[in-house]
Amino acid sequence: MSEAESEGDGEQRPGRQEIWIEKYRPQTLDEVAGHEDITARLRSYIERNDLPNLLFSGPAGVGKTTSATAIAKELYGDDWEQNFLELNASDQRGIDVVRDRIKNFARSSFGGYDYRIIFLDEADSLTSDAQSALRRTMEQFSSNTRFILSCNYSSKIIDPIQSRCATFRFGPLDEAAIAEQVRIVAEAEGIETTEEGVDALVYAADGDMRKAINALQAAAVMGETVDEDAVFSITSTARPEEIEEMVRRALDGDFAKARSILDDLLSNKGMAGGDIIDQLHRSVWEFDLDDEAAVRLMDRVGEVDYRITEGANERVQLEALLASLSLEDE
Incomplete structure (x- = not known):
């Protein structure tokens, strides 16, 4: 028994004290997914x-x-x-x-x-x-x-x-491989997951199996059922629809509403500016924008990402991005 399992007061649920990414690490090449x-x-x-x-x-x-x-x-x-x-x-x-x-x-x-x-x-x-x-x-x-x-x-x-x-x-793992492994681990640990919860884990992982399993273990501590609310909360990830609404509000010229959504992501959900940029980048082509709007957004995302990487203020740069999208609509 490990120290983590032997210490502490009261009854502990089995399997929760061990790091799952090590517990379920593949032992043979046949077990390596994707x-x-x-x-x-x-x-x-x-x-x-x-x-x-x-x-x-x-x-x-x-x-x-x-x-x-x-x-x-x-x-x-x-x-x-x-x-x-x-x-x-x-x-x-x-x-x-x-x-x-x-x-x-x-x-x-x-x-x-x-x-x-x-x-x-x-x-x-x-x-x-x-x-x-x-x-x-x-x-x-x-x-x-x-x-x-x-x-x-x-x-x-x-x-x-x-x-x-x-x-x-090695490229990023595909969604099916991550979802399958998440379900295998959840079943082995006796954790109930919803389909939306699994989809949220896959989305938050973005091709990273280790991130998906870590997020599953962290979300499992919050309750008996791992659903999308638990996943997005524990991973400090924005829902895709929140990112999409923020962009659409800006493109429609409603800067105040777009800025309000951004403020909620940064202040209330604790997201980092770089994470918002990453989600924007990977979601641009899923927003069903016309080609001109998508290209314009991608151009702004690249510019803001560079400035943040160079040390510029994240909030200022993200608000400037939304402002530029709003102004170009006028």
């Missing part, structure tokens, strides 16, 4: 015992780390932890981690397997010097070590490393 083409290619490497260096790129929560650990578990079985070194490059960015920890692991003796695996998460955070050192290390220990690099942007990985890896690009 990337059947990628897992099939990875499985063929394992079956031939011919694993190359790998480069996984894509957004957060789509299965990159899970796929790396699943490879190790299928190759080494119960010995996988002794033959698998995981490092997070965002925490250990310097050249020393490449020269010391990686080299020490690659040099250490082991038996029964042709090679060990070093998994370097967030490799695009490595400095250029560290990447150059990593390239030399990959060459030096190519006979007994395989590297799996994970990153959000493969363009930040130097070409000499990319050329030494088989590259796999």
